[in-house]
Amino acid sequence: MERRKIAIFLVSAFNIGLAMVAAPLFAHHGTAASYDQVKWINVTGVVTQFIWRNPHSSLYLDTTQNGKVSSYSIEMASPGLLVQEGYTKETFKVGDKVTIQVHPSLAGTEVGECLFSCQVTINGQTLRTGRGGNR
Numbered sequence: 001m002e003r004r005k006i007a008i009f010l011v012s013a014f015n016i017g018l019a020m021v022a023a024p025l026f027a028h029h030g031t032a033a034s035y036d037q038v039k040w041i042n043v044t045g046v047v048t049q050f051i052w053r054n055p056h057s058s059l060y061l062d063t064t065q066n067g068k069v070s071s072y073s074i075e076m077a078s079p080g081l082l083v084q085e086g087y088t089k090e091t092f093k094v095g096d097k098v099t100i101q102v103h104p105s106l107a108g109t110e111v112g113e114c115l116f117s118c119q120v121t122i123n124g125q126t127l128r129t130g131r132g133g134n135r
Contacts, residue, residue, distance in 0.1 A: 035103040035113040042119075043072050043112060044099040052089035054078050059092055059100070063110075072110045074102055085116065086128065096122050 045061030048071070059074040076082060079089070092098065101119040102112025114120075120127045 034106060034111075036106055037103055039104060040101050041104050041112070042099055042101055043074070044097070045072055047092050047094050047096045047098055049094065050089075050092035052079050052082075054080075057082060059098075059114075061098060061100075070110055072112065074100060075111070075113045075115070077115045081116070091127075092122065097124075098122050 043061065043063060045063035047059065048062050049058075049060040051058040051060075055078055057076040057079060059076055061072045061074070062069050063072045064070075077085065099119075099121040100112075100114055102114045105111040
């Protein structure tokens with residue numbers, strides 16, 4: 001009986017430890033909950049900043065609608081995944097005119113998501129993105 005109690009304790013401790021390690025991983029991947037994953041929109045603007053960082057890179061554009069300029073933020077994948085898609089930290093430069101396909105914010109704010117295989121045009125040149133990218 002003593003061995004059985006020890007075995008139950010070890011299995012329980014292992015499962016609790018596994019849950020503690022896995023919980024932050026699931027929490028991190030809540031990004032999709034903020035965006036409309038079935039809808040795509042095209043956003044056109046001028047690059048004001050591109051931040052190449054973990055866990056997600058960020059692209060910032062000044063967009064103009066009805067003569068009014070506003071800032072639009074785009075959440076992108078991590079640098080490691082962006083490289084696999086064909087991007088580099090030099091892909092977007094301040095002043096570039098960009099049209100990018102994104103999943104829009106569910107809240108209706110000036111924020112979108114482009115994690116994988118989004119259509120991107122920079123200064124009139126369409127990039128080939130997706131695994132293998134622009135190589």
